[in-house]
Structures are given as C-alpha cells and as structure tokens.
Amino acid sequence: MEHLKTLKRIFDVGTTLTGIGMRVGAQEYLGVNINDAVYAKKLRQSFGEMKGPFMKMVQFLSTVPDALPPEFATEFMTLQSNAPSMGEGFVRRRMVGELGIHWRNSFRDFDLKASHAASLGQIHKAVSLSGENLAVKLQYPDMETTIGADLKQLDIVLGIYRSFNKSIDTKDIVTEISERLYEELDYKQESINQEEFRQIYKENLEFVRVPKVHQELSTKRLLAMEWFEGKPVLEYVNASSDMRNELGKKLFLAWYLPLYRYGILHCDPHPGNYLILRDHNIGLLDFGCVRRFSPSFLKAVIDLYIALRDDLPELAVDAYKRWGFDNINKELVEVLNRWAKLLYEPLLENKVRPLQLEDGGKKGWETARAVHKKLHELGGIKPPREFVFMDRAAVGVGSVIMRLGAEQNWHQLFESIAGTASA
Numbered sequence: 001m002e003h004l005k006t007l008k009r010i011f012d013v014g015t016t017l018t019g020i021g022m023r024v025g026a027q028e029y030l031g032v033n034i035n036d037a038v039y040a041k042k043l044r045q046s047f048g049e050m051k052g053p054f055m056k057m058v059q060f061l062s063t064v065p066d067a068l069p070p071e072f073a074t075e076f077m078t079l080q081s082n083a084p085s086m087g088e089g090f091v092r093r094r095m096v097g098e099l100g101i102h103w104r105n106s107f108r109d110f111d112l113k114a115s116h117a118a119s120l121g122q123i124h125k126a127v128s129l130s131g132e133n134l135a136v137k138l139q140y141p142d143m144e145t146t147i148g149a150d151l152k153q154l155d156i157v158l159g160i161y162r163s164f165n166k167s168i169d170t171k172d173i174v175t176e177i178s179e180r181l182y183e184e185l186d187y188k189q190e191s192i193n194q195e196e197f198r199q200i201y202k203e204n205l206e207f208v209r210v211p212k213v214h215q216e217l218s219t220k221r222l223l224a225m226e227w228f229e230g231k232p233v234l235e236y237v238n239a240s241s242d243m244r245n246e247l248g249k250k251l252f253l254a255w256y257l258p259l260y261r262y263g264i265l266h267c268d269p270h271p272g273n274y275l276i277l278r279d280h281n282i283g284l285l286d287f288g289c290v291r292r293f294s295p296s297f298l299k300a301v302i303d304l305y306i307a308l309r310d311d312l313p314e315l316a317v318d319a320y321k322r323w324g325f326d327n328i329n330k331e332l333v334e335v336l337n338r339w340a341k342l343l344y345e346p347l348l349e350n351k352v353r354p355l356q357l358e359d360g361g362k363k364g365w366e367t368a369r370a371v372h373k374k375l376h377e378l379g380g381i382k383p384p385r386e387f388v389f390m391d392r393a394a395v396g397v398g399s400v401i402m403r404l405g406a407e408q409n410w411h412q413l414f415e416s417i418a419g420t421a422s423a
Contacts, residue, residue: 123137188218
C-alpha cells in the first residue's frame with residue numbers, strides 16, 4: 001500500500017512538473033507563444049489542492065530569478081494550501097499515536113476540525129487543562145515518503161531547465177531545499193528554533209511576539225503552543241500611511257535583526273505566518289524552516305553592500321570569492337555587480353522611499369533576465385546554497401512590505417542592524 005501511495009504521488013507531481021517543463025521548453029526551443037499568465041493561474045489552483053512539500057517547493061522556485069517565467073513566479077509566490085484537512089476519525093488516530101490512548105485527558109477541549117491547513121500539517125484549536133488557548137500543529141502522515149517522492153521530481157524538472165538555461169547551476173538548490181524540508185518534519189527542532197527566536201525578540205524587539213511552546217504536549221510530530229488572535233497583515237493595505245509605514249518597519253526589523261546580529265533567519269515569510277495583534281505588534285509563527293549562517297558568509301554579504309555603497313571594486317571581488325565564486329574575471333564581476341545592485345538598491349539610498357520604486361518590478365525582471373542571459377553566455381555560475389533561503393526571505397518579506405506601500409529609510413534601518421554606518 002505504501003509503495004502504491006509513493007507511485008501515485010510521483011505520478012501526480014511528475015505530470016504537473018513535466019507540464020511546466022514542456023511548456024517552457026516549447027517557448028525556448030520552438031518559439032511557441034503560450035499564454036503563461038492563464039496557465040500559471042490554473043497551476044496555482046491545482047497546486048493549492050496538494051498536501052505535502054510540493055507546494056513549498058513551488059514557492060521556493062518562485063523566488064529564484066529566472067528559474068520560472070515571471071507570470072509563474074508571481075502566481076506561485078501567493079500560493080496557499082486549499083487542501084482538505086484530515087477527517088475527525090483520522091485526527092483521533094493520529095493523536096493516539098502521538099500522546100497515547102488517553103490523549104483527551106491532556107486537554108480541557110480539543111477541536112477535531114482543523115482551523116488551518118498547511119503544506120506539512122494542520123492546526124487545531126485546543127484549551128489546556130489550565131484554561132489557556134492553544135494552537136496544536138499535527139503533522140500529516142507519511143511526510144518523509146512524500147518529501148522523497150517530491151524531491152525526485154523537483155530534481156528532474158530543474159534538470160529540464162538546466163538543459164536550455166545554464167546561467168545558474170541549480171544542483172545545490174535541490175540539496176538545500178531537501179535539508180530544510182526534512183528538518184521541518186522534526187517538531188522538536190522547531191520548538192528549539194521557536195524558543196531561540198522568542199528570546200532574541202524579547203531582548204531586542206519587544207514588538208515581535210512568538211508563541212510559547214508547551215513541551216509537555218509536544219512530540220516530534222505534534223507541536224502545542226500559545227494561540228494568537230490577530231489579523232492577517234494584508235488586511236492593512238488600506239490603513240493610514242503612518243500605520244503602513246510602521247508595520248513595514250517592524251517587518252523589516254523582525255526578519256533582518258536575527259540574521260545580521262545572530263546569524264539565524266526565519267525562512268518562511270509567507271503572509272500566513274505573521275499576524276498583526278490587537279496592539280499592532282507582530283505575532284510571528286511557524287519556525288520549522290530556519291537557516292543558520294556562518295559569520296564569514298554574513299561578513300561577505302555586508303562587505304558587498306559596503307563595496308557597492310562606497311564604490312570599492314576590490315572589496316566586491318573579495319566578497320564574491322569568499323562566497324565561493326571561483327571563476328571570477330572582470331566581465332563576470334560586472335554582471336554580478338549589476339545583479340547585486342538590483343538586490344541592494346533600497347538599502348543604498350539614504351532617504352525615505354518605498355521598498356520598490358514605481359515600475360520597479362518590471363525593471364527588476366528585465367534586469368534579472370538580462371543578467372541571467374549574460375551569465376548563460378559566460379558559462380554560468382554556481383551560487384552559494386545559502387542564497388536559496390536568503391533570497392526566499394528577501395522576496396517574501398519584501399513583497400508584503402511593497403503590498404503595504406510602506407516607506408522608510410531602509411538604508412538607515414539596515415545600517416543600524418548590520419553596524420555598517422559610514423565614518
């Protein structure tokens with residue numbers, strides 16, 4: 001039976017991914033004009049009905065420049081799970097497996113109907129014996145098998161792209177995604193991540209709140225934590241400019257202070273993972289996908305920023321080399337700098353501004369495609385695997401800040417975090 005489930009999963013995912021690959025390939029090789037926007041919307045709808053890591057993989061791909069056509073990337077970044085939740089009978093059996101036959105005695109109340117469905121599990125509202133409202137995350141069954149099947153298909157479709165687009169070596173992308181996905185299955189590790197972030201924010205950013213984990217009700221596949229009441233951040237797109245600007249500032253600091261001060265990044269900035277609480281503070285959720293970075297890697301990231309800010313070409317070359325680019329030459333550096341300036345642009349201007357200027361999205365895609373075309377001509381590059389989730393976080397948080405229309409002096413905010421203020 002397990003073997004049949006795996007085969008079905010491979011068929012379902014493989015058929016969808018192959019459809020994308022053939023569609024894009026038809027445009028590249030045959031010049032066939034395909035309405036990607038229409039097709040992408042249909043794919044987003046079908047992806048949302050699939051449980052498991054495949055949905056996350058599609059979100060990952062949407063943040064890798066030129067890995068997908070712009071229409072696909074735009075649709076897939078907003079992807080949310082619409083998959084039906086596990087039935088009540090199934091939930092009972094899963095809870096027995098995690099907490100034992102008398103699991104009900106551990107709660108004053110437990111809603112067998114899921115309040116939220118996600119890619120790897122679903123959330124149930126419960127009440128502890130002491131009367132505290134809880135969010136209980138219960139993992140779907142057989143996720144390790146599902147991840148294995150989905151990763152094989154992801155590797156195949158990226159191989160299709162590599163066959164006609166050699167600008168980026170994507171092999172490490174699969175490795176990086178694989179490691180993070182398997183880590184997400186371990187809710188014990190997630191509880192450790194959650195407590196680490198909770199302490200960071202408690203000491204540095206009191207306006208960011210993280211739910212407290214109830215260890216006595218948690219296992220490797222079950223995570224019980226404090227329930228947060230709040231509104232989705234995108235409900236504030238029509239709020240006053242002062243409110244939107246303040247929320248943008250809080251989101252920016254919430255993601256980048258832990259990274260540049262502590263070397264740890266929340267890698268899943270999906271809009272559903274943070275709530276705006278009644279006091280307009282931020283409730284940050286879901287710490288399964290977390291990436292830790294070495295001090296040397298972060299130093300190279302900051303040094304590249306300084307090189308662009310102060311026009312220090314030798315420092316830029318040194319930063320690229322420390323990231324692992326081993327085929328550095330003048331032409332490649334010029335291309336990489338064009339790419340880097342696109343990413344760093346909001347941080348380089350010392351003034352209050354939106355995160356993305358008017359028509360910046362179109363300019364960004366045009367620049368990214370031009371850069372990748374040149375990289376293809378130069379034989380391609382193999383970017384550091386750390387970029388996969390750093391880029392994902394930047395695109396995810398940035399897209400929400402842009403939706404809010406928030407304006408700040410991003411330059412000063414970044415320098416206050418990274419400690420890079422000019423003399």
